[in-house]
């Protein structure tokens with residue numbers, strides 16, 4: 311470990327941090343709209359989740375089961391994901407951080423196929439996301455909800471840090487949304503990237519307001 315530098319592990323959120331959709335929506339919202347849902351359903355489920363009336367696992371189940379019922383296929387899902395793109399400089403920035411010797415992780419509420427499609431060459435050592443599974447004919451058939459979104463994010467960060475023998479004070483996290491708030495005060499250094507939440511912006515050590523992920527290379531030398 312390089313003692314001259316204050317951080318050893320940097321973890322990233324995905325939607326809104328590494329990848330973007332022109333509408334600003336995340337993959338869950340896009341697939342719900344594609345398979346017969348509505349913005350109203352998206353909003354309602356999120357609200358119920360926030361109020362503790364819907365568990366995360368059940369929320370994932372409600373969404374994915376609808377897609378399955380509508381006959382969703384891998385090709386369709388991938389074609390929706392192709393509406394998304396990596397933020398400019400995301401690939402180069404993350405690879406350069408890896409070259410500099412940082413351990414890298416993803417702690418995200420996204421779906422594994424998003425990262426696999428948009429960033430198959432990613433250098434992350436650990437990836438925690440939701441997962442979906444397709445049968446041999448490419449039909450969506452199952453899912454596994456992550457335990458590590460929102461209030462699970464600090465649990466994941468602690469786990470990754472512990473596995474790598476890195477104190478939390480030497481960890482950093484980059485995220486944009488309300489589901490990243492639980493990491494404030496847990497990660498040693500918090501970067502709010504184009505934050506969608508005032509609480510996140512106010513609690514972060516650094517705010518990157520514009521689409522400038524390569525700025526991270528000035529912070530993590």
Ligand SMILES: [Mg+2]
Pocket residue numbers: 323324325326327485486487
């Ligand atoms: Mg996000």
